[in-house]
Amino acid sequence: MRPRSLVVVANRLPVDDSQPDGACEWRRSPGGLVGALHPLLRREPATWVGWAGGTGPAPTLPDVDGVRMVGVPLSEEDVRDHYEGFANATLWPLYHDAVEQPVHHRRWWEAYRRVNQRFADVVAETADPDAVVWVQDYHLQLVPALLRERRPDVRIGFFLHVPFPPPELFMQLPRRSELLAGMLGADLVGFQRAQAAHNFAQLATRLLDLTASDEQIQVGDRTVRVGAFPVSIDMAEMATLADRPDVLTRARRWRGDLGDPRHVVLSVDRMDYIKGIEQRLKAYSELLADGRLKVHDTALVQVAVPSRERVAQYQVLRDRVEREVGRINGEFGRVGEPAVHYLTQPFDRAGLAALYRVADVLAVTPLRDGMNLVAKEYVAARVDDGGALLLSEFAGAAAEFTDAFQVNPHDLDGLKRTLLAALQASPTELRRRMRSMRDHLREHDIRAWARSYLTALDETGGLADRLTSS
Numbered sequence: 001m002r003p004r005s006l007v008v009v010a011n012r013l014p015v016d017d018s019q020p021d022g023a024c025e026w027r028r029s030p031g032g033l034v035g036a037l038h039p040l041l042r043r044e045p046a047t048w049v050g051w052a053g054g055t056g057p058a059p060t061l062p063d064v065d066g067v068r069m070v071g072v073p074l075s076e077e078d079v080r081d082h083y084e085g086f087a088n089a090t091l092w093p094l095y096h097d098a099v100e101q102p103v104h105h106r107r108w109w110e111a112y113r114r115v116n117q118r119f120a121d122v123v124a125e126t127a128d129p130d131a132v133v134w135v136q137d138y139h140l141q142l143v144p145a146l147l148r149e150r151r152p153d154v155r156i157g158f159f160l161h162v163p164f165p166p167p168e169l170f171m172q173l174p175r176r177s178e179l180l181a182g183m184l185g186a187d188l189v190g191f192q193r194a195q196a197a198h199n200f201a202q203l204a205t206r207l208l209d210l211t212a213s214d215e216q217i218q219v220g221d222r223t224v225r226v227g228a229f230p231v232s233i234d235m236a237e238m239a240t241l242a243d244r245p246d247v248l249t250r251a252r253r254w255r256g257d258l259g260d261p262r263h264v265v266l267s268v269d270r271m272d273y274i275k276g277i278e279q280r281l282k283a284y285s286e287l288l289a290d291g292r293l294k295v296h297d298t299a300l301v302q303v304a305v306p307s308r309e310r311v312a313q314y315q316v317l318r319d320r321v322e323r324e325v326g327r328i329n330g331e332f333g334r335v336g337e338p339a340v341h342y343l344t345q346p347f348d349r350a351g352l353a354a355l356y357r358v359a360d361v362l363a364v365t366p367l368r369d370g371m372n373l374v375a376k377e378y379v380a381a382r383v384d385d386g387g388a389l390l391l392s393e394f395a396g397a398a399a400e401f402t403d404a405f406q407v408n409p410h411d412l413d414g415l416k417r418t419l420l421a422a423l424q425a426s427p428t429e430l431r432r433r434m435r436s437m438r439d440h441l442r443e444h445d446i447r448a449w450a451r452s453y454l455t456a457l458d459e460t461g462g463l464a465d466r467l468t469s470s
């Protein structure tokens, strides 16, 4: 059989076309999806279909590292009603346990359908015969079925990077059956966690009256495979970076700039209400107020890069976080010693690696998160087996990092207690925990993820071999 070619379909194209000479380069961050796929595609002449970020006609983009970039045009209205509306104000909060109230508007659904159709059309015109088409994430749940109508020859995979909610929540969606049927157009539907696959199968039975197990669902004469494939990172890349002399020098300099405190606590998040930033700040401020932490001894570095800035809930969150950081610094900071070092800037990979090397504790405390790759990057960066990971039990990563200091971020007293435990743990205990997490990550890095998903999708196995051979 001829080797199948690969088309990745994601809401965003992973490119930065703002270079002065008109050249394009990878835009990796901030956000987990591109970070996960980038290390794989650098070695495969694939096609990536997505939105280039602007409005109006899609720009013509050069290939980047052999990857063909195909833009999908979106109008101002499409961006407002599809990306900011249905994707990020209806589905996003609902899929994250409705920690913010999901908003429903009929015109957002219309835009979601329209934009999904446009993506499916572009892919249908782009994909080679028998190609593998790998559709990513909640923005494009209708694409598998729409694409199958036009291109029954291609093999279609769908992977959801975010949680898939329990039936009680999903049932709130006015167009719930259509969304499910859209995903079921795929040959393989992948989730981060087994519970999500279970939720999906239950809904297929309940809403569409299909015969379903957690592994497969019968749709007419097709069998759709379902499963958990926890996404990961390129561990070797981060480990190499984190061990580079210039990165270590930068890490030492930053520790000095922080006043050489006994402890550095770090958080790195997109500014998103799912990330639990406010709860964490509250716990920290209470520890300062109780006198159990002192600004002179402990530095908190909060990196929170703004995200989805035109969506109302994100604007409100940023205002609240910034007010709280101001209050904490006003109340507990000293001259030259802020209580919270608050940064909204993007960092390059080396900068992130240096931050991870400075941090004695990385606090990752989302209220709900599909995976959280920041937690995995930290573990990868700790080539010295040092540092402590404080991890919410509601992040996908918690199922894998059972040796993290796990917390329920809604329980403020528990959060405070566990942060102190992480700060006070002995070096021997920290090393034991970090080693075990590093062993796990080594076995389950991004190549293992791609291998297991693509082997399940492409029965020839050829594509998985090409993408994951080192």
Ligand code: ADP
Pocket (backbone or CB within 6 Å): 029, 030, 031, 032, 033, 035, 268, 269, 270, 303, 304, 305, 344, 345, 346, 347, 348, 352, 371, 372, 373, 374, 375, 377
């Ligand atoms: P999400 O996909 O919800 O944004 P993840 O933790 O899975 O969350 O992925 C976030 C990705 O974005 C990580 O690869 C992380 O390194 C990157 N990132 C987060 N904040 C920054 C920042 N300030 N600068 C650069 N990259 C960032």
Ligand code: F6P
Pocket (backbone or CB within 6 Å): 012, 030, 031, 032, 033, 034, 137, 161, 162, 307, 308, 370
């Ligand atoms: O899976 C979560 C996700 O939507 C990814 O698709 C993306 O990498 C990240 O969050 C950032 O989101 P956005 O594309 O809205 O900036």
